[in-house]
Amino acid sequence: MIIFSRDAEADQAFLRDVLGCPNVDAGGGRLIFKLPPAEVAVHPTDGADIHELYLMCDDIDRTMAELRERGVEFVAPVSEQPWGALTALNLPGGGRLALYEPRHETAYDLPEDLS
Template identity: 65%
Template sequence: MINGGHVILYSRDAEADRTFFRDVLGYPHVDAGGGWLIFKAPPGELAVHPTDGTPAQEFYLMCDDLAATMAELGERGVEFTGPATDQGWGLLTGIRLPGGGQLGLYEPRHPIAHALPH
């Protein structure tokens, strides 16, 4: 029935962010036409959190070793939103995108779901 998910990141400079995902993060991609790149995302999982405010969506990249990942990405010129912080459920920072947005980046300390069988 459902065979995948499609995440959309809205950007003030989509071309710069596409270049970032292609050249800096090295994500495999297809060209849907006219340079409109669609990237293969790493395995993912979905969590539903309660809120008293306006419902929203967020996108986080996950890694096994946040310090090592930050060091490697830093060598590629990636700018972070701040130092890693311990949130209890994991170590967290953020990546600044060239188009003005940001993505969360964290090392989970909770059980992960993306390796579960279908």
């Protein structure tokens, strides 16, 4: 995954300092971040191809409180969806990240099929 940003240094600092993501310098100050386990979903569309980034958490209220203590401002109230509780925050560079607590079975901890 690559996030294209109008202020890459600010977004890197946010991921490193606010979200606490471990990282390595890939050269020239370009940081590569370790992320928690991830999932990918593919949804149909008749419009333009878009991609969204959703961070998952176990407890949305607790996670939001922890992030607020680090200065994060949420730009959407928590909404209850059939698949989970959802909110969003803006990155310093202008991008948006969604944060959600899944209410569905998750795939990130499924064993790999090595057959």
